[in-house]
Amino acid sequence: MSIDTLSHLELSSPAVVSQAAHDFAAVLAATEPFTALEAASERLRQDAAAQHAMQAYQAKQQSLQAVLMLNALSAGEQAELEHFRETFLAEPSVTAYLQAEAGLRTMCQAAADRLSEHVGLNFASACSSGCC
Amino acid sequence: MEDLILTPDMVTATESLGVALRLAEPVVLYHLARETLEASPEATALLKCLSETQAAVRTRQTRGEVTPEDMARLRALQRKVQSNPVIRQYAQTQQAALGYLREVNREISELLGMDFGALAKKPGCC
Numbered sequence: 001m002s003i004d005t006l007s008h009l010e011l012s013s014p015a016v017v018s019q020a021a022h023d024f025a026a027v028l029a030a031t032e033p034f035t036a037l038e039a040a041s042e043r044l045r046q047d048a049a050a051q052h053a054m055q056a057y058q059a060k061q062q063s064l065q066a067v068l069m070l071n072a073l074s075a076g077e078q079a080e081l082e083h084f085r086e087t088f089l090a091e092p093s094v095t096a097y098l099q100a101e102a103g104l105r106t107m108c109q110a111a112a113d114r115l116s117e118h119v120g121l122n123f124a125s126a127c128s129s130g131c132c
Numbered sequence: 133m134e135d136l137i138l139t140p141d142m143v144t145a146t147e148s149l150g151v152a153l154r155l156a157e158p159v160v161l162y163h164l165a166r167e168t169l170e171a172s173p174e175a176t177a178l179l180k181c182l183s184e185t186q187a188a189v190r191t192r193q194t195r196g197e198v199t200p201e202d203m204a205r206l207r208a209l210q211r212k213v214q215s216n217p218v219i220r221q222y223a224q225t226q227q228a229a230l231g232y233l234r235e236v237n238r239e240i241s242e243l244l245g246m247d248f249g250a251l252a253k254k255p256g257c258c
Contacts, residue, residue, distance in 0.1 A: 012155040020145075020152040021236050025243035027145040034244075105251050110137040111146045112252035118150030119159050119233065120166075126230045127237035127249025 028111070033104040040100035043093045050091040057084040153236065162229035165222040175218040182209050 012020075028034055044050055060081055067073050073081070088094060115123040138146065153159055169175050189206050192198045213219055237249040 009160060010155065011157050011160060012152040014156075017149075017152045017156050017236065018239065020149040021239045022243060024145045024149040025240045025248075027141050028240075028248070029244055031139060031142060107137055107142070108248060108252040109254055111142060112249070114138075114143075114146045115150050115153065118154045119229070120154075120163060121159075121226075121229060121233065123233055123237075124249055124252035124254065126233045127247075127252075 024111075028108075031107065033100070033107045037097075037100040037104045040093070040097040044097045047091065047093040050088070050093045053084075053088040053091050053094075057088045060084045153233070156232065158225070158229045158232035162225040165218075165225040169218050169222040172218045175216055175222075178209075178213050178216055179219065182213050185209055 061068070061084075064073065064077055064081060067077065089098075109124070112124040185206055189198060189202050192202060234249075237247075240248045
């Protein structure tokens with residue numbers, strides 16, 4: 001393909017791309033992994049025990065923030081923090097949420113891989129912030 | 133494997149979006165610039181030389197053997213690469229295409245209420 005061929009190509013108009021993006025989002029939002037994550041997210045929000053465990057874990061993290069930043073946790077502090085983390089992760093609604101999120105991630109990765117094949121650039125890496 | 137993960141509706145919607153993106157002007161311009169780059173012996177030789185020099189300097193750095201001459205040579209090569217019009221065009225169109233993909237992702241993510249690109253990112257891939 002040379003620069004001369006650009007004028008002969010039928011380029012996608014912004015409206016066509018926008019419509020395709022809207023259709024893609026609508027189909028994705030109707031899939032089982034997406035609705036499962038929404039439901040799991042709502043259950044987690046309504047789960048008082050899970051919310052309590054999350055707050056306790058966050059409070060412990062905050063209380064240890066200074067030593068965490070210095071990477072200077074004692075073995076006892078490390079064990080205590082891990083206990084709060086495991087208690088939080090053991091809540092059934094948290095486990096269900098993480099499973100649902102993993103399911104949606106797998107599907108989004110498969111879709112993004114296909115998009116990347118078309119555009120010749122890594123769609124997910126291009127679009128996500130906070131890269132290494 | 134991918135087809136087992138994606139429903140037929142998802143495959144259709146993803147293919148339609150992929151084709152639309154492939155023919156969007158920023159992406160087409162990026163591919164044209166890439167083809168021009170790959171067809172330019174001077175540009176490809178410069179990039180190869182820069183890559184080899186960077187690797188050599190890194191190796192010498194780990195041994196503590198980098199000299200001011202090494203760094204001067206590397207900087208001169210970097211300036212040459214940056215001023216090559218074919219490479220500049222490639223870099224500019226690549227940035228424009230990436231920015232365009234981010235815009236499309238933003239549109240998708242707004243509709244979903246969650247960041248599609250972040251969900252799609254594989255751990256450790258940069």
